[in-house]
Amino acid sequence: MTAEPVFITSTIGPKTLRVMPAKQQDGLDPYMAQIITNRKSGLSLNHIIGCPLDCGYCVRHFWGNFEVKIPQLLVTTPEAVEMLVGNEAFRPHTTPLQLFNKATDPMLPGVKPHTFAVLEELDRRGYTNLVLIITRFHVTPADMNVLEALRNVRVTLLFTYSGIRDARVEPIAKTTTTVDSIITAARLRQRTKVILYWRPIVPGWNDDADTMADVLDVGRHVDAVVFTGYYHKEENATYLRELGVEVPYEDDFQRRKVLPGELDAKVVQAWRDSGITTPLFRKTSCGVTYGWQAADYNGHLGVPEICDICPEEQVRRCRAALKAPTEEEFRAALESFGYDIGAPFLVEDGHVLTSALGEQRRYALQHELGYQVWEVAHPHVHAAHGRALQGYVLSPDEQRQLGEARDRLAAAARYDDD
Ligand code: SF4
Helix, strand or coil, X not given: CCCCCCECCXXXXXXXXXXXXXXXXXXXXXXXXXXXXXXXXXXXECCEECCXXXXXXXXXXXXXXXXXXXXXXXXXXXXXXXXXXXXCCCCCCCCCEEECCCCCCCCCCCCHHHHHHHHHHHHHXXXXXXXXXXXXCCCCHHHHHHHHCCCCCEEEEEXXXXXXXCCCCCHHHHCCHXXXXXXXXXXXXXXXXXXXXXXXXXXXXXXCHHHHHHHHHHHHHCCEEEECCXXXXXXXXXXXHHCCCCCCCCCCCCCCCECCHHHHHHHHHHHHHHCCCCCEECCHHHHHHHHCCCCCCCCHHHCHHHHHHCCHHHHHHHHHHCCCCCHHHHHHHHHHCCCCCCCXXXXXXXXXXXXXXXXXXXXXXXXXHCCEEEECCCCCCCCCCCCCCCCCCCCHHHHHHHHHHHHHHHXXXXXXXX
């Protein structure tokens, strides 16, 4: 394995990444303390937390970690790799993985040697899993040499680039760092895939025609553009408002990202008008799998309105792969992960309806089956594309359908109990 990096030269971070003392770790928010979590885009390894980039909308606001500017290790990197591959949800070659997508940037000078150490160790073990690296920081030709030397793991670099010019929202907006990195990575990629991760798109921040055209112009260079909205939660909204930034949403805080239908249509139209040939996607896993010419591991084709902008060749791939699990297969999947095989579920058209299974278990099942696994308490609204319901209204028909779904699942659960 690559030697554990210890002394790291950095202009913005620490010279040494230290393991956080146990006492301090005891005081962390439980979510921050979780080193492995299953997210929709993949099983995530986050054994380094802390970031100096100060993005105003950072999700670390939610878990009381935003003030921690110096990345610190929760465990050593060799220990973290063992935790990842030993996790109940890890499947060699199939489980999509993400590195440092929660509480730091994987390309910060102090973090980057650990990012590479994990990738090199997974590669040395022969795992061909997709690995998502989401960054907005420097990616140099030397970094691309490291990534291009990998032979097994399938790495996708996703560059968060919003075109936002307000440094209160994104301090990095004052620099050309992200665009330079995108151009460098795109120019030097051979095996590695490069995605422009266009987010967050927020009315008034970056949805004017010129900004959108500029972002899309950068998108000419990459394999795919993925767009999405903003996590509108009290903590980051308060922070931004205290800086004087207007947050254009009402305080109806939601668990999913906000991207109203009007804005979705505007983005798609801007992409069409731009004339770029790079495909545009609404979902991260769609962009990643398109890059690797694989079917979407989240089975988004089960929600066909997501796919109306997808290249036909990719739709064909997904269509060929999309298969509803039988009840036996779903129970076998539950059992294979060690989950409660008595949990109520109902296989429906394009998704499996479940109740109280928990988000992380649902994602493990979804990645394993390539089929959407929904929670009955979190309704999917037609054309909301799985986003927050702000900007969308449940029609009477959809309200009725939701009630019916709850009834069906309840009936299935009663049947199971029998
Ligand atoms: S066909 Fe649909 S699910 Fe498949 S990659 Fe395209 S948008 Fe995603």
